[in-house]
Amino acid sequence: MADSKRVFLVFGPQGWIGEQIIQLLKAQGETVHASKNRLEDRNKIEQELDELKPTHVLNAAGKTGRPNVDWCEDHQQEVIRSNVVGVLNLADLCYLRNIHMTNYATGCIYAYDEAHALGSGKGFTEEDPANFDGSYYSKTKAMVEKLLRSYPNVLTLRLRMPISDDLHSRSFITKISKYDRVLLKKQDTKSGSHLRLGC
Numbered sequence: 001m002a003d004s005k006r007v008f009l010v011f012g013p014q015g016w017i018g019e020q021i022i023q024l025l026k027a028q029g030e031t032v033h034a035s036k037n038r039l040e041d042r043n044k045i046e047q048e049l050d051e052l053k054p055t056h057v058l059n060a061a062g063k064t065g066r067p068n069v070d071w072c073e074d075h076q077q078e079v080i081r082s083n084v085v086g087v088l089n090l091a092d093l094c095y096l097r098n099i100h101m102t103n104y105a106t107g108c109i110y111a112y113d114e115a116h117a118l119g120s121g122k123g124f125t126e127e128d129p130a131n132f133d134g135s136y137y138s139k140t141k142a143m144v145e146k147l148l149r150s151y152p153n154v155l156t157l158r159l160r161m162p163i164s165d166d167l168h169s170r171s172f173i174t175k176i177s178k179y180d181r182v183l184l185k186k187q188d189t190k191s192g193s194h195l196r197l198g199c
Contacts, residue, residue, distance in 0.1 A: 130146075
């Protein structure tokens with residue numbers, strides 16, 4: 001049975017991940033609210049936090065680009081306002097109210113390199129700085145993760161390329177199937193040649 005003292009507030013409720021989080025929490029009998037505010041609007045977020053008094057804030061909001069991440073290259077200021085300023089607004093307001101915040105982020109801030117070769121079994125740690133900045137989206141996500149380290153109330157969870165079995169439009173499988181062509185990057189390792197998809 002769900003603890004009746006917990007109250008969840010989800011940012012990004014109309015996105016694929018946010019929508020799923022809300023469904024899962026409701027199915028578990030939790031008290032959950034869908035935020036009606038954009039991350040960039042600090043005053044409205046502040047009012048919402050004070051009105052709903054959540055114990056947990058889950059942030060699945062942000063600019064990922066439509067139809068794909070390339071959109072972010074031509075809309076940099078919008079991406080900064082949401083993915084950097086907005087996330088920091090939320091983290092800071094939660095911190096000031098002693099509210100735990102879980103930030104759903106991206107794994108597209110890391111790439112295989114000499115120290116983390118494909119097939120080596122050596123992964124990245126939480127202390128490793130981001131090493132991928134091949135897209136503006138990834139740059140903003142790496143920027144905000146570094147700044148979020150100053151907030152002890154924030155847990156960051158990185159989703160790489162989420163997939164689902166229902167061919168949802170935001171699923172990686174559905175997205176990639178709509179490209180005219182997919183470029184694969186070949187990477188040689190000691191264990192042989194591998195092909196991987198890039199961020």
